Each structure stands twice: as C-alpha cells, then as structure tokens.
Amino acid sequence: MENPTNIVRVSNVTKDFTMGKSMVHVLKGIDLEIKTGEYISIMGPSGSGKTTLFNMIGGLDKPTTGSVFIDEIDVSQLDAYELAWLRCRKIGYIFQTFNIIQVMTALENVTLPMIFAGIPDDAARDKGMELLDLVGLKPRFQHKPFELSGGQQQRVAVARALANDPAIILADEPTGNLDLTTGDEIIKLLKLLSREKGVTIISATHDLKMLNVSDRVIWVTDGRVDRIENRDELSISLGKIDEKWG
Amino acid sequence: MQPETKLKKNLPKKQVVLPFLKSVEIAVKSIKSRFFRSLITTISLILAISFYSYIKTNSYIISGIVFSENKIAIQTLSQGGYEIPATGEQYNTTPKERWILFLSLLVCVVGIVNTQLMAVADRFREIGTMKCLGALDRFILKLFLIEAFLQGFIGAAIGALTGAGIALCGSLIKFGTLAITYVSFNGIFISIASSILLGCFLSLLGVLYPALLAARMQPIEAMRGRD
Ligand SMILES: Nc1ncnc2c1ncn2[C@@H]1O[C@H](COP(=O)(O)OP(=O)(O)OP(=O)(O)O)[C@@H](O)[C@H]1O
Ligand SMILES: [Mg+2]
Numbered sequence: 294m295e296n297p298t299n300i301v302r303v304s305n306v307t308k309d310f311t312m313g314k315s316m317v318h319v320l321k322g323i324d325l326e327i328k329t330g331e332y333i334s335i336m337g338p339s340g341s342g343k344t345t346l347f348n349m350i351g352g353l354d355k356p357t358t359g360s361v362f363i364d365e366i367d368v369s370q371l372d373a374y375e376l377a378w379l380r381c382r383k384i385g386y387i388f389q390t391f392n393i394i395q396v397m398t399a400l401e402n403v404t405l406p407m408i409f410a411g412i413p414d415d416a417a418r419d420k421g422m423e424l425l426d427l428v429g430l431k432p433r434f435q436h437k438p439f440e441l442s443g444g445q446q447q448r449v450a451v452a453r454a455l456a457n458d459p460a461i462i463l464a465d466e467p468t469g470n471l472d473l474t475t476g477d478e479i480i481k482l483l484k485l486l487s488r489e490k491g492v493t494i495i496s497a498t499h500d501l502k503m504l505n506v507s508d509r510v511i512w513v514t515d516g517r518v519d520r521i522e523n524r525d526e527l528s529i530s531l532g533k534i535d536e537k538w539g
Numbered sequence: 540m541q542p543e544t545k546l547k548k549n550l551p552k553k554q555v556v557l558p559f560l561k562s563v564e565i566a567v568k569s570i571k572s573r574f575f576r577s578l579i580t581t582i583s584l585i586l587a588i589s590f591y592s593y594i595k596t597n598s599y600i601i602s603g604i605v606f607s608e609n610k611i612a613i614q615t616l617s618q619g620g621y622e623i624p625a626t627g628e629q630y631n632t633t634p635k636e637r638w639i640l641f642l643s644l645l646v647c648v649v650g651i652v653n654t655q656l657m658a659v660a661d662r663f664r665e666i667g668t669m670k671c672l673g674a675l676d677r678f679i680l681k682l683f684l685i686e687a688f689l690q691g692f693i694g695a696a697i698g699a700l701t702g703a704g705i706a707l708c709g710s711l712i713k714f715g716t717l718a719i720t721y722v723s724f725n726g727i728f729i730s731i732a733s734s735i736l737l738g739c740f741l742s743l744l745g746v747l748y749p750a751l752l753a754a755r756m757q758p759i760e761a762m763r764g765r766d
Contacts (some may be wrong), residue, residue, distance in 0.1 A: 348759050351671075353671065353757075353758045353759045353762075354757070354759050373675065373676070374554060374555070374675065377555045377670075377673045377674065377675050378554065378555055378673065380670070380671055380672065380673045380758075381555050381672060381673020382673070386671050386672075388762070392664060392667075392668045392671075392762070393668075394665050394668055394669070395572075395665065396568060396569050396572040396573065396665070397568070401568075405669070405672055406672040406673060408556075408557065408558075408561055409555045409556065409557060409672060409673040409674060409678075410555065410556075410673070411554070411555070411556045437572075453672070
C-alpha cells in the first residue's frame with residue numbers, strides 16, 4: 294500500500310429532507326476523501342448529519358446533489374443489483390442499535406451475508422465460526438439475540454459486518470448503546486481489523502476514546518465539515534474537545 | 540452496447556443470490572419463532588377453508604344419498620332444506636350456501652391482509668437489515684411468499700380435513716352407513732384437494748400486497764421504523 298488510493302470520495306454532497314411543507318437542509322455541501330486502510334472518526338453534535346452522511350456513503354440513501362464515489366465509481370449510477378452487491382460484498386455496516394435479526398441465531402446472522410454472496414453452506418458456516426471466534430463468541434453461536442447482552446449483540450454485528458471481507462466498514466456510533474468496557478472492546482476490535490486486515494473504517498461517534506485510535510478525525514457541525522485533524526494534531530486539541538463535547 | 544455501461548467497469552459483474560432451499564429454511568425458522576403470529580394468521584384460514592371443505596364434502600354426500608334412491612333419507616334431506624336434484628344428477632350447493640361461502644372467504648382474505656400488514660410493520664427492522672446486507676427486493680418478496688404458502692398449506696390442510704371430517708361424521712350420525720355407501724370417494728378427495736389449493740391461493744393472495752410493500756421499502760426507511 295505504497296500509494297493508497299481514495300476508496301471513498303464524497304464530492305459536494307447535499308441532502309434535503311422535506312417535512313410536510315418545510316424543507317430541512319441536513320447536509321450543506323460535504324467534501325471528503327478517504328484513503329484505503331484509514332481509520333476515520335466522524336465527530337459532531339447530535340443532529341449534525343452524521344447518520345445522514347453515513348447513509349449516503351453506504352449507498353443506503355441518495356444525495357440531493359453531489360456524488361459519492363466508492364473505488365471511484367459513482368454510487369448513484371449503480372442499478373439495484375449492483376447496489377445490492379456493493380452492500381453485500383464491499384461494505385460492512387455496524388449500527389448503533391445493533392440490528393441483529395432477532396429470529397436468527399448468532400451464527401445464522403453472521404452467515405446471512407455470505408448466503409447472499411453465494412458462498413456454499415459449509416464454507417459459510419466455517420467462516421462464520423471463525424468470525425465468532427474472533428469476536429470471542431464462539432461458544433454462543435447457537436444463541437438467539439435475546440439471550441445475548443448488548444455488547445455481545447454488537448460483537449455479532451461486527452462479525453457479520455466482516456462476513457464477506459468488506460473493504461469498508463461503516464460504523465454508526467457502534468459504542469453508543471454500550472457500557473464503557475464493552476465499548477472499549479469494540480473499539481479495540483475495530484482497530485485490530487484496520488491494522489491487520491487493512492479494512493477502511495469509518496465510524497461516527499460521540500466517544501472520545503475512539504479518537505485515540507483514529508488516523509483522522511472529521512468534525513461535522515450543522516451539515517458541514519468543520520475541520521479535519523490528523524492524529525498527531527489531536528492530542529493538542531483534546532483539552533478543548535473535553536470542554537466542547539464532553 | 541451502451542457507452543454508459545463503461546462507467547461501472549471496475550465493479551465485477553457479480554450477483555447476490557438467495558437459493559430456493561435456503562429461503563425455505565429461513566421461512567420455516569421464521570414461522571417457528573413467530574409461532575403465535577403465524578397461528579393468528581392461519582386460524583381465519585383454517586375456519587374459512589373448513590367451511591368450504593364442509594360444504595363441498597356435504598354436496599358429494601347428498602349426491603350419494605340421492606343416488607341411493609332411499610325414500611326416507613331423501614325426505615329427511617328435503618326437510619332439512621336441501622333442493623333434491625333429479626335422480627342421477629349431481630347435487631349443487633344452494634345460492635345461500637354459495638353466498639355465505641363467498642363472504643367467509645372474503646373475510647378470511649381481509650383478515651390475512653390485516654395480520655400480514657402487522658407482521659410487516661413488526662419486521663421493518665429485519666427487512667431493513669437484510670437489505671443493508673445485500674438482499675434484493677425479490678428476496679424479501681420470496682421469503683414472505685414462501686412463508687405465506689407454508690402457512691396456507693398447513694392451515695388449509697387442517698381446515699380441509701376438519702371440514703370433510705365434520706361433514707362425514709354429521710351425515711353418518713343422521714343417515715347411518717347409508718351416508719357413505721354411495722358416496723363418491725373420488726369426490727371427497729377432490730373436495731379436500733381443492734380446499735387445500737384454495738387455501739394456499741388465499742394465503743398468497745392475502746400476503747401479496749403486504750409483501751410488495753415490504754419488498755419495496757428502502758433500507759433506511761425500514762431502519763428508522765417509520766411507515
Ligand atoms: N428521513 C428524514 N426526514 C426528515 N428529517 C431527517 C431525516 N433523517 C434525518 N433527518 C434530520 O436530519 C438531521 C440530522 O440527522 P442525523 O441522524 O444525520 O444526525 P446525527 O448527526 O446522526 O445525530 P445523532 O448523533 O443524534 O445520531 C436531524 O435534524 C434530523 O431530524
Ligand atoms: Mg446518528
């Protein structure tokens with residue numbers, strides 16, 4: 294990776310929502326370039342548009358104007374099949390509210406994206422067990438989500454996000470509903486993945502501990518990129534962060 | 540042939556799939572883990588189909604009795620309000636029976652649409668999650684249709700057997716063995732089979748609109764849990 298390319302490029306993206314008669318401008322022109330293998334944190338107050346931006350990057354929603362490029366392909370140009378393929382193979386999603394399928398066991402949840410990807414049952418099962426092992430849940434593969442704690446469910450979600458070896462992991466406040474220790478474990482796990490597998494991680498968060506592991510932090514306020522900081526610049530401004538966001 | 544396809548050259552042309560057997564497996568698990576909801580969906584179908592099967596089977600039994608040319612039995616029948624056909628002809632259901640039958644089937648379909656709409660609302664998150672994992676609209680449609688077919692088949696089979704059973708027992712009590720001496724067992728088989736088919740059809744009909752709604756839902760809409 295001598296010459297990392299932009300795996301994600303967000304170009305002048307705006308997003309408006311119509312609420313009845315009024316129009317809400319949620320994103321007001323966002324430009325971003327994210328390189329392969331980077332660990333990016335997106336910080337910003339509640340309502341600043343982080344989730345909205347994530348949905349655009351993940352191909353879950355379309356920008357009002359502007360474009361999102363993944364591997365330099367304009368996502369809005371993709372048809373339904375290619376979009377499904379992108380969601381299945383290229384991107385792993387982790388949500389604040391876990392979004393584990395309640396009627397499936399941990400293992401079935403992890404293997405589902407592999408089934409969609411056309412991987413044979415046995416191979417999917419083996420890989421699923423391997424991933425559950427990675428997140429420390431191997432003994433619980435047959436448990437249903439309601440038998441698992443919040444942190445364990447989120448770990449299942451992490452394992453599921455990894456199922457098809459995605460190039461990008463989009464994690465929208467992955468630690469938002471977890472206690473401090475389990476939150477730390479998830480952050481460590483994500484960092485490990487980015488370091489060992491070269492996965493690009495883009496994570497929205499309110500969690501200051503997330504900053505320490507990030508390569509870059511993107512501060513979003515009111516639908517705009519406020520500033521972008523590299524890790525080495527971070528420690529200087531951390532005092533201010535505590536005041537402003539803590 | 541179109542130049543614009545060049546735009547997507549970097550993305551390998553690969554497909555997401557959901558093999559049929561896998562979707563059956565998922566559907567079966569889903570029915571099992573939502574047993575009560577499935578039961579509620581199925582109960583109105585069981586009732587309507589058992590009524591249909593009862594009427595059908597009964598008409599074959601009556602035809603059998605008419606064929607027997609047993610005066611007393613035929614008299615009992617006409618006293619019971621049945622229109623006795625000429626000897627050798629098939630007994631046909633009365634307009635009143637047909638009307639009640641039609642109403643019961645209609646109520647049944649409306650009931651299925653209703654419970655399936657609730658089921659879809661309950662499963663917003665699940666549908667959204669599946670779509671985020673790469674499910675196509677038709678995967679969702681497929682899962683809902685298979686579930687409805689299985690529910691329909693089981694419900695209709697229970698209903699069909701119950702209805703035919705009640706009709707047979709009832710006439711056995713009334714007419715003794717005469718009720719089944721001349722009955723066409725082929726006919727009874729046909730009424731059970733047609734009841735099961737009808738049940739599957741109604742179940743699929745009832746789920747069609749809710750399933751289309753579910754399948755067309757955008758993943759974020761589904762995730763936000765709004766309607
Ligand atoms: N579908 C929608 N329709 C209308 N308004 C929306 C919609 N989605 C988001 N919004 C609005 O956009 C704004 C930004 O929402 P978003 O969820 O992106 O914020 P966020 O930065 O993720 O906040 P949080 O940190 O609380 O998750 C909010 O004011 C929200 O009300
Ligand atoms: Mg959010």
